[in-house]
Amino acid sequence: MAPITNRRREKALSNFDRRHHLVGSVVWELPMGKGKRFLNRGGAWDRIFSGYTIAYVQTLDSGNPLNLDFAASPFNYYPTFAGSRRPNAVRPNPGLRDNYRDMGPDRFSASGINPVIDIGYFGYPAAFTPGNLGRNVVTGIPLVVGQISAQKNIHINERFKFQVRWDFQNFMKTWTFLNPTTTVDLQNPQTFGKVRAEARTAEWGGQPIMHLTLALSF
Numbered sequence: 657m658a659p660i661t662n663r664r665r666e667k668a669l670s671n672f673d674r675r676h677h678l679v680g681s682v683v684w685e686l687p688m689g690k691g692k693r694f695l696n697r698g699g700a701w702d703r704i705f706s707g708y709t710i711a712y713v714q715t716l717d718s719g720n721p722l723n724l725d726f727a728a729s730p731f732n733y734y735p736t737f738a739g740s741r742r743p744n745a746v747r748p749n750p751g752l753r754d755n756y757r758d759m760g761p762d763r764f765s766a767s768g769i770n771p772v773i774d775i776g777y778f779g780y781p782a783a784f785t786p787g788n789l790g791r792n793v794v795t796g797i798p799l800v801v802g803q804i805s806a807q808k809n810i811h812i813n814e815r816f817k818f819q820v821r822w823d824f825q826n827f828m829k830t831w832t833f834l835n836p837t838t839t840v841d842l843q844n845p846q847t848f849g850k851v852r853a854e855a856r857t858a859e860w861g862g863q864p865i866m867h868l869t870l871a872l873s874f
Contacts, residue, residue, distance in 0.1 A: 665742075665790035668721070675718040675795070683711045707809040715861070717799035719752075721792030722835060724778070728843040731783035742787035743778040743840045750777035750794050759833075759851060771836065771849030772797065778840045794838075797851070800830040801861040821869040825862070832861030 687693040689706020726743040733741060752772050762768025773794065781787040807821035826832075832855040840848055855862035 662786045662788070665786075665788070666740075668791040668793065671721060671723070671792065673721055673792070674799075676716070677718070678716040679713065681711065681713045683709065685709045703810070707811070709807050709809070711805040711807075713803045713805075715799065715801050719796030719798045720835070722773075722794040722796045722838050723792050724789060724794060724838045724840060726778070726780060726787070726840040726842075728841045729780040731780060733781075733784055739786060740791070742781075742789045742791070744781045744787045745777060745789045745793075746779040747777045750774075750789075752795070752797065756797065763851075766847065766850060766852070769850045769852070772833075772851060773836060773849035775840060775842070775845045775848045780840075780842060796835050797833050799832055799861050801826050801832060802828050802830070816872065816874045819869070819871045819873065821867075821871070823867040823869070824864070825857075825866075826864045829864055831855075831863075832859075 686708040688695045688708065690696060690698055690702040692706065695701050695705045724743060725741055750773065753774050756772040758770055759772075760768050760770035778789065803823065803825050804827055805821060805823045807819055810818040810820075812818060833851040834853045834855060836849045836851045837847055838849075857863045857865045
């Protein structure tokens with residue numbers, strides 16, 4: 657009798673795993689104003705030209721793992737409560753295709769979107785057998801996002817400081833795409849592996865957005 661589920665393939669990466677995580681930052685206080693190399697004249701010159709800082713943060717992350725299932729198989733299987741249904745891997749090392757960021761001519765229409773994963777890597781398992789594809793074996797789309805910030809600090813007196821800060825998220829417009837569809841449907845293959853949304857402005861790595869902050873500290 658065939659096994660209901662392949663428990664050896666359940667040992668896998670966590671859903672939130674990111675294999676690589678790199679964050680680099682640069683902060684530069686402009687050398688102008690009182691006590692600095694340039695425009696060190698005091699008075700109004702110091703009020704206008706001192707206290708400027710520029711910062712840059714770059715984040716490079718691997719994608720999160722993707723867990724694949726299948727649908728519309730012509731075969732019969734055990735009930736889903738008996739174990740997860742995963743497809744067979746018919747080619748080695750399934751993953752994102754080359755040039756996966758080329759999403760196609762029309763990202764608002766499913767027919768105009770290029771898949772980021774080739775469905776040719778997968779097939780249906782035989783009747784009443786678990787698929788040989790493990791859990792979370794395909795790595796999703798990486799995260800690439802840069803942020804810049806510029807601020808000016810104005811020292812009113814020893815107690816009060818006023819700050820004007822401008823922040824720009826994802827200024828290089830390296831879009832962070834959400835996970836693609838992960839259901840292998842060989843009867844309707846044009847739906848598989850397609851990204852239908854990107855991160856919004858409120859999400860990390862989302863659409864470009866600027867903030868202007870005015871703050872008084874004491």
